[in-house]
Amino acid sequence: RNLSCRASLGPDAPLPALAAPRPSPARGRTYLREHSCLLFPPPRGARPLAVVKFLGGAFIGAAPEATYGYLLELLAQEGFLVVCVPYNVTFDHAAAAREVFERFHGCYDALRASGLPEAGLGALDIAGLPLYSVGHSNGALLQLLVGSYFSEKIPKANAIVSFNNRPASEAVPYFEQPKHLIYW
Secondary structure, eight states, rough: OOOOOBBBTTTSOOOOBSEEEEEEEEOOOEEEEEETEEOOOSSTOOOOOOEEEOOOOOTTGGGGHHHHHHHHHHHHTTEEEEEOOOOOOOHHHHHHHHHHHHHHHHHHHHHHHHGGGGTBBBBHHHHHHOOEEEEEEEHHHHHHHHHHHHHGGSEEEEEEEEOSOOHHHHTTTTTTTTGGSOOO
């Protein structure tokens, strides 16, 4: 399944639709709070395609429903059960990753055991679904750390969205290692 998206061909070019247009998410759509997570369920009556764990960036990640609401609603409308994990910003990234892991899995385990009756989803609707993760900025870092520290419960795939204002040779340790160590 592909989400609808648009691409710019230049400063004066029109924005052609790359996929069939879909209706916008309903304004004022409510999300559900479960075990310190925010849930954006798919439309009532639709069985979810997958569970998406979402972590937003630093500071704005503390209120993902306000800053990422449109994206999260689009994902839900496309049939995904989106689980947002608000987290406390700290430079102790290991502690933040542990907090995210514990919050998410507390919610995820409860969903797999009891379902989400408020959205018309039973435990069996959720239990066997694939898990994917999406992280933006600091949320991308935390997704990678969670996967590194807790490798027994990693998602099928990660979508990592981030920006760095430094070249890779400065931002990535050992990026400039001797080329003969890398096989192409």
